[in-house]
Amino acid sequence: xxxxxxxxxxxxxxxxxxxxxxxxxxxxxxxxxxxxxxxxxxxxxxxxxxxxxxxxxxxxxxxxxxxxxxxxxxxxxxxxxxxxxxxxxxxxxxxxxxxxxxxxxxxxxxxxxxxxxxxxxxxxxxxxxxxxxxxxxxxxxxxxxxxxxxxxxxxxxxxxxxxxxxxxx
Numbered sequence: 001x002x003x004x005x006x007x008x009x010x011x012x013x014x015x016x017x018x019x020x021x022x023x024x025x026x027x028x029x030x031x032x033x034x035x036x037x038x039x040x041x042x043x044x045x046x047x048x049x050x051x052x053x054x055x056x057x058x059x060x061x062x063x064x065x066x067x068x069x070x071x072x073x074x075x076x077x078x079x080x081x082x083x084x085x086x087x088x089x090x091x092x093x094x095x096x097x098x099x100x101x102x103x104x105x106x107x108x109x110x111x112x113x114x115x116x117x118x119x120x121x122x123x124x125x126x127x128x129x130x131x132x133x134x135x136x137x138x139x140x141x142x143x144x145x146x147x148x149x150x151x152x153x154x155x156x157x158x159x160x161x162x163x164x165x166x167x168x169x
Contacts, residue, residue: 007058014054014062022110023089024068024082026075027096028103029053040099049092050084071113075106093122 018024029037044051054062056076063072081102083092089109096102097119104119114122126134 010054011058011062011065014052014059015066017050017052017084018062018066018068020086021084022087023085023092023107024072024109025084025092025096025107026072026105027081027083028079028105029081029101030079030103032101036101040101043099044083044092044095047091047095048085048087049095050082052082052084053080054082056080068108069113072106072108077105080105088127090122090125091127093119093125094127097123 032040041051059080059082060073060076064070083096083102085092093104093107096104104116106113106115107122108114109122
């Protein structure tokens with residue numbers, strides 16, 4: 001009975017974590033040395049991302065109880081770790097790509113399932129700050145071009161006026 005209570009508590013805790021997640025990634029951590037795995041976990045922790053190894057059947061129960069799409073259960077084959085982000089839903093993809101040791105199985109991000117073939121797309125999505133700066137540069141670019149054209153025309157006018165002045169003297 002104690003074992004069953006432990007499992008119930010693990011599912012309950014996992015549900016609490018998954019409930020607030022904006023991105024849930026499923027990764028294979030097979031053949032990663034323990035010291036590398038510790039470094040990977042620390043790197044995730046620095047970025048405020050959780051990495052958890054949970055029994056597949058307990059994870060399946062938690063996902064089902066939270067009404068995750070049934071397809072997410074397909075990612076729970078073999079050794080699987082969950083990488084969970086409560087903030088930037090694509091940050092884990094960029095980190096998984098950077099760290100190279102983890103094998104991406106799939107993820108559930110912003111109510112959408114992504115499979116391993118979609119990983120390159122996810123890992124290359126800019127974060128919010130990068131997107132904001134891109135938008136600002138797109139908005140400001142025509143304005144700067146307009147100002148540049150005005151300045152060049154003004155310079156031309158000044159040169160013409162100076163030439164006229166020099167001719168008159």
